[in-house]
Amino acid sequence: MVCIGAGPAGLAAAIEAARAGVEVTVFDENALPGGQLFKQIHKFFGSKEHRAKERGFSIGRSLLEEAESLGVEVVLEAVVLGLYEGKVLNVMVRDRVEPVYAQKILIATGASENMIPFPGWTLPGVIGAGAAQTMANLHGVKPGERLLMVGSGNVGVVVAYQMLQAGCRVEAVIDAAPEIGGYGVHAAKVARQGVPFMMSHTIKKALGTDRVEAAVLIRLDEKWRPVPGTEQTLEVDTICLAVGLNPTTALARMAGCRMTYVPALGGNVPAHDRNQETSVPGLYVAGDVSGIEEASSAIVEGRLAGLAAARSLGYLEEADFRAKQSENIKAMSGLRSGPFGDKRREGKEAMLTALEG
Amino acid sequence: MSETLATRGYLTEAEVLAGPGAPSPKRRAKGKVACIECLQKIPCNPCETGCKFGAITVGEDITNLPRLDGDKCTGCMSCLPICPGQAIFIIDESMGDGRAEVSLPYEFRPLPQEGDEVTALDRSGAELGPARVAKVRQTKNMDQTAMVTLNLAQDWSMKARSFRLK
Numbered sequence: 001m002v003c004i005g006a007g008p009a010g011l012a013a014a015i016e017a018a019r020a021g022v023e024v025t026v027f028d029e030n031a032l033p034g035g036q037l038f039k040q041i042h043k044f045f046g047s048k049e050h051r052a053k054e055r056g057f058s059i060g061r062s063l064l065e066e067a068e069s070l071g072v073e074v075v076l077e078a079v080v081l082g083l084y085e086g087k088v089l090n091v092m093v094r095d096r097v098e099p100v101y102a103q104k105i106l107i108a109t110g111a112s113e114n115m116i117p118f119p120g121w122t123l124p125g126v127i128g129a130g131a132a133q134t135m136a137n138l139h140g141v142k143p144g145e146r147l148l149m150v151g152s153g154n155v156g157v158v159v160a161y162q163m164l165q166a167g168c169r170v171e172a173v174i175d176a177a178p179e180i181g182g183y184g185v186h187a188a189k190v191a192r193q194g195v196p197f198m199m200s201h202t203i204k205k206a207l208g209t210d211r212v213e214a215a216v217l218i219r220l221d222e223k224w225r226p227v228p229g230t231e232q233t234l235e236v237d238t239i240c241l242a243v244g245l246n247p248t249t250a251l252a253r254m255a256g257c258r259m260t261y262v263p264a265l266g267g268n269v270p271a272h273d274r275n276q277e278t279s280v281p282g283l284y285v286a287g288d289v290s291g292i293e294e295a296s297s298a299i300v301e302g303r304l305a306g307l308a309a310a311r312s313l314g315y316l317e318e319a320d321f322r323a324k325q326s327e328n329i330k331a332m333s334g335l336r337s338g339p340f341g342d343k344r345r346e347g348k349e350a351m352l353t354a355l356e357g
Numbered sequence: 358m359s360e361t362l363a364t365r366g367y368l369t370e371a372e373v374l375a376g377p378g379a380p381s382p383k384r385r386a387k388g389k390v391a392c393i394e395c396l397q398k399i400p401c402n403p404c405e406t407g408c409k410f411g412a413i414t415v416g417e418d419i420t421n422l423p424r425l426d427g428d429k430c431t432g433c434m435s436c437l438p439i440c441p442g443q444a445i446f447i448i449d450e451s452m453g454d455g456r457a458e459v460s461l462p463y464e465f466r467p468l469p470q471e472g473d474e475v476t477a478l479d480r481s482g483a484e485l486g487p488a489r490v491a492k493v494r495q496t497k498n499m500d501q502t503a504m505v506t507l508n509l510a511q512d513w514s515m516k517a518r519s520f521r522l523k
Contacts, residue, residue, distance in 0.1 A: 043441035043500070045401040047419050053403040053439050055500065157366075165465055179363040184397040185442025191366030192519040194482025199364045338398035338420030 001309050002027065002089065002102035004080045004251065007035020008295045009287025009302035010108035011063040011072075016306030016324075018070035020315040022104075026067070027078040027091055034060035035110055035287075037295060039133040041165075042158055045183075049331045050296040057137075059295070083107075083255040087282060104282050104309040107252050108302060111245035111266065111288035116150070120206030129159040129242035136166040144238030148215045149173040150203055151242030153181035154294070159242055160190045171234050174201040176220055183340070200224075204231060206239055215239055247289045255280055260354040264347030265291030271355040274329075275308035276301055279355065284309060291351070293335075293344055300332045359396060367480040368394055370515055377424040380448065385514065388451040389432025389458075392515070393423050395444045407439040437462055438499035447506075448514050457514035458491055460506040468493055468503050469522055477509050477517040485513050488520060 001017050003010040006028035014024045032038065040056020051059050067074065081090040081097065089100050113128040120126070127143060129151070135141040147168045149160040152175035160170050173190065178200050180187050191197060200220045207214040219230035247269050253259060257270035258279035269291045276284045284305040287298035304325065311321040336345035359372050373379050378393025393404065393413065402415040404423050412429035413436060415421050437445050437460060447460035459477075469475060469490045477488040488509035495503040509517055 045399060045441050047402050048406055052401060053441055180366055183399050184362045185395060185444045187366035188480065189443050192478060192480050192482050194478065197366040334419045335400050337418065338400055341400055
């Protein structure tokens with residue numbers, strides 16, 4: 001089995017499959033494994049089986065150790081260039097490209113950040129929330145002194161808090177939506193440090209010659225139209241965009257996976273069944289590429305895919321497989337409930353209907 | 358749903374007091390007790406599994422709101438650094454001298470020193486006034502979430518949820 005991506009989904013799948021006896025190789029284009037986990041310095045939600053109250057980076061570290069102890073080979077700086085018929089992939093490791101054949105393939109390529117264009121958006125100082133995390137949490141570099149966070153989803157509120165921890169002033173968190181998108185407890189940590197939340201506001205432009213010097217904000221009415229005369233200027237040197245994620249589906253599309261459009265999952269996703277298997281037999285997807293969620297559910301999806309791949313290769317007895325599968329399905333239903341999880345569960349159900357219908 | 362939480366990012370004191378995680382005024386007067394400020398159904402239950410005394414109940418559905426049993430809560434503080442949402446505070450109104458103590462999770466560095474004079478902030482980050490750092494706790498088990506205990510005017514015991522170093 002080959003897993004493409006050494007984030008939470010790819011590693012979890014590799015662990016389950018390798019534990020059953022499958023020979024697993026994980027390719028990741030980055031120099032370090034773990035996907036986005038090593039940037040996550042906050043404690044995770046969930047329950048004991050989701051490793052709640054552990055910080056993201058330590059979950060990443062233990063997934064990696066577990067995979068390695070089971071004999072999983074993790075190849076870094078390995079870019080999967082293409083995925084062809086017959087489960088052949090082309091992998092570029094540094095300056096060498098070679099074809100690799102696998103009986104089972106998991107695509108766990110994650111997601112990329114959405115950006116919103118506005119005048120001045122190419123100025124140095126306009127960055128994605130992921131870049132802010134990379135700078136502050138991986139490299140110990142403060143992205144700026146005075147920061148504006150655009151977007152109040154979980155990424156926006158979590159990263160706003162991390163920027164406060166890094167010693168930045170967060171001048172405001174704004175969102176075009178009328179209500180904060182992220183968890184209230186995350187927002188509350190930011191609010192009680194005195195950071196104002198400005199809902200129904202968007203960025204009109206960034207000002208500055210060689211770099212960002214200020215941001216001009218404008219209020220939106222109930223139909224999301226800018227209200228003339230409500231502009232205000234915030235002096236900031238950094239504008240951080242946290243305006244959603246988009247599944248990285250290029251390889252799935254290249255492999256001919258049937259795609260389906262599910263807004264609740266972040267757009268076009270490869271349709272997949274309860275085992276995370278796509279319309280191409282033996283080709284699985286897990287984590288954000290199969291629909292934008294978070295790391296805890298990516299781990300569970302990865303496990304489901306790893307178990308299914310092992311079962312289908314004959315490495316797991318049916319009873320053993322069923323027991324482990326239902327354990328994971330139960331763990332997932334805990335994550336996909338409540339007002340936040342409901343939408344994602346409904347999205348996954350809509351996708352299943354599309355696949356089966 | 359709380360309008361201030363949805364639009365400004367924080368709960369009001371009245372909402373916290375009316376919620377299932379708040380201790381009664383009578384219980385607060387008796388001494389240390391947890392105050393759980395978690396009023397949105399998110400999938401999370403480490404507070405329940407972390408309480409040795411069975412004082413916090415979430416239940417089978419982990420999106421249920423945590424419910425505090427003030428009679429069972431001993432104010433041991435072990436739930437405080439466990440909560441991934443930093444939404445649990447420990448309140449002590451037993452001083453009887455017009456003062457109270459509020460213990461809160463703290464993940465900024467440097468840590469304050471015991472005896473420091475700081476400015477207490479409310480849930481919106483607005484200044485309440487002076488407070489003294491009575492205790493700073495940091496153990497390996499707390500995994501970098503320090504616990505800072507503020508001594509402040511009793512009127513602020515259900516208002517002060519953060520502070521600013523001077």
